[in-house]
Amino acid sequence: MTLHASPSTQIRPYVAADQEACLAIFRSNLPRYFDPSELPEFEAFLDKPSGEYFVVALGAPLVACGGCYVREGVGRLSWGMVAREHHGSALGTQLLVWRMDRLFLRPEIDEIAIDTSQHTAGFFARHGFRTSQHVIDGFGAGIDQVSMSLQRSAYEAARARTSPAQPSPTASLGGCGD
Numbered sequence: 001m002t003l004h005a006s007p008s009t010q011i012r013p014y015v016a017a018d019q020e021a022c023l024a025i026f027r028s029n030l031p032r033y034f035d036p037s038e039l040p041e042f043e044a045f046l047d048k049p050s051g052e053y054f055v056v057a058l059g060a061p062l063v064a065c066g067g068c069y070v071r072e073g074v075g076r077l078s079w080g081m082v083a084r085e086h087h088g089s090a091l092g093t094q095l096l097v098w099r100m101d102r103l104f105l106r107p108e109i110d111e112i113a114i115d116t117s118q119h120t121a122g123f124f125a126r127h128g129f130r131t132s133q134h135v136i137d138g139f140g141a142g143i144d145q146v147s148m149s150l151q152r153s154a155y156e157a158a159r160a161r162t163s164p165a166q167p168s169p170t171a172s173l174g175g176c177g178d
């Protein structure tokens with residue numbers, strides 16, 4: 001089931017058969033973006049994803065994956081990553097914008113939170129996320145844990161600047177369950 005498609009990419013829900021491809025995407029981001037100790041945690045997550053998890057296909061190969069869920073009324077992003085060789089191709093932006101649209105379609109959600117590293121905090125800051133906590137080496141040696149959040153007001157202001165249209169019609173309500 002394709003949930004969103006651009007001329008070259010498709011976003012669809014993760015299925016168990018995607019596990020190896022997602023692990024390969026994770027490994028391609030070692031050791032700069034992820035610590036090797038996080039691999040078993042990601043593997044366990046893929047065995048039983050909490051909330052919703054998606055993959056991005058560029059033709060046949062999977063090139064990115066990422067999820068979202070809601071906890072205590074706050075939207076959250078989980079395990080978002082683009083295959084190292086495809087960084088800088090706008091895939092990360094496409095997946096992030098789509099997940100933000102999907103979460104903020106739920107009127108009760110006023111905030112999206114993420115824990116990321118110092119290497120990607122700048123990427124999220126470009127989308128209006130602000131840092132609330134920064135723990136040196138929080139994810140492992142050389143990989144800090146940076147907690148960031150995006151308020152609905154900042155998201156809507158950014159949307160109004162870039163496009164007067166409503167959120168993507170393909171980002172349908174009902175996903176990213178608790």
Ligand SMILES: CC(C)(COP(=O)(O)OP(=O)(O)OC[C@H]1O[C@@H](n2cnc3c(N)ncnc32)[C@H](O)[C@@H]1OP(=O)(O)O)[C@@H](O)C(=O)NCCC(=O)NCCS
Nearest residue numbers: 029033080081082087088089090091092093119120122123
């Ligand atoms: C963070 C990540 C998802 C970004 O995806 P991407 O496809 O490489 O990014 P895009 O091509 O969409 O980048 C869009 C813009 O953000 C900028 N950007 C990308 N990564 C950035 C970073 N780490 N810091 C600041 N800006 C960044 C790009 O330069 C680009 O700018 P431009 O539009 O002016 O050219 C990707 O680098 C990644 O998978 N990293 C490893 C996994 C990870 O750390 N995930 C974080 C969540 S836990």
